[in-house]
Amino acid sequence: MNGITIALSKGRIFEETLPLLAAAGIVPQENPETSRKLIIATNRPDVRVVVVRASDVPTYVQYGAADLGVAGRDVLIEHGGEGLYQPLDLNIARCRMMVAVPEGFDYENAVRQGARLKVATKYINTAREHFAAKGVHVDLIKLYGSMELAPLAGLADAIVDLVSSGGTLKANRLVAVEHILDISSRLIVNQAALKLKHAQLSPILDAFTGAVAA
Numbered sequence: 589m590n591g592i593t594i595a596l597s598k599g600r601i602f603e604e605t606l607p608l609l610a611a612a613g614i615v616p617q618e619n620p621e622t623s624r625k626l627i628i629a630t631n632r633p634d635v636r637v638v639v640v641r642a643s644d645v646p647t648y649v650q651y652g653a654a655d656l657g658v659a660g661r662d663v664l665i666e667h668g669g670e671g672l673y674q675p676l677d678l679n680i681a682r683c684r685m686m687v688a689v690p691e692g693f694d695y696e697n698a699v700r701q702g703a704r705l706k707v708a709t710k711y712i713n714t715a716r717e718h719f720a721a722k723g724v725h726v727d728l729i730k731l732y733g734s735m736e737l738a739p740l741a742g743l744a745d746a747i748v749d750l751v752s753s754g755g756t757l758k759a760n761r762l763v764a765v766e767h768i769l770d771i772s773s774r775l776i777v778n779q780a781a782l783k784l785k786h787a788q789l790s791p792i793l794d795a796f797t798g799a800v801a802a
């Protein structure tokens with residue numbers, strides 16, 4: 589397809605990418621929060637936005653169905669990054685990947701005694717690597733959301749999830765016991781598009797770079 593396709597997820601990534609797009613002179617004509625359209629035109633006839641699930645953004649860009657995208661470090665680690673150029677940390681959608689357990693659960697002791705922990709998470713690869721590096725034996729249980737429920741419902745001893753204000757953990761009487769990674773979102777670019785559409789892409793990349801540095 590001629591022109592530039594940008595893959596974004598609705599919600600915080602769309603909202604926080606808007607000022608960066610504006611710096612590149614790109615203004616989406618609709619808001620995915622209120623529109624059911626999955627392809628959104630912009631003020632520029634050669635640029636469109638496709639609205640996909642956050643975890644699907646790298647896949648669209650990897651296969652060239654989108655030239656550019658914005659994805660969290662959490663999502664990129666799980667995806668693996670194949671076929672993607674990741675030129676810029678946008679410093680948006682910032683949070684932390686943490687291990688959390690129910691209040692009163694003696695995590696340190698469980699780990700010290702070599703107990704086999706049941707850990708529920710959407711971030712299987714990150715969690716596997718984290719616990720392997722510590723030499724902690726875990727059974728990982730894959731979930732797709734609402735991780736905080738898992739220990740409360742008896743599905744797991746601990747979770748690996750994203751924490752920002754800490755409000756979700758608090759509301760569910762969980763506490764963070766380990767910090768795994770700092771997370772923010774990155775600009776991702778299809779590797780072939782970067783060469784073939786260089787003339788169209790480079791002013792956008794430059795504008796994003798300038799807006800992040802500002």
Ligand SMILES: Nc1ncnc2c1ncn2[C@@H]1O[C@H](COP(=O)(O)OP(=O)(O)OP(=O)(O)O)[C@@H](O)[C@H]1O
Pocket residue numbers: 597598599600601641642643644659660661662663681682683732750751752753771772773
């Ligand atoms: N509470 C938070 N505060 C700041 N950034 C966050 C927070 N939660 C998630 N993020 C970041 O924003 C990205 C998008 O989150 P969002 O909630 O829109 O999608 P999701 O529901 O996690 O993904 P999917 O729809 O694919 O299941 C995440 O990948 C992460 O990098």
Ligand SMILES: O=P(O)(O)OC[C@H]1O[C@H](OP(=O)(O)OP(=O)(O)O)[C@H](O)[C@@H]1O
Pocket residue numbers: 733734749750751752753754755756757
């Ligand atoms: O520390 P807090 O500020 O409470 O943020 C943490 C919550 O934010 C994320 O969920 P999100 O709000 O994105 O919901 P979703 O995963 O269902 O989209 C994350 O999965 C936590 O549940």
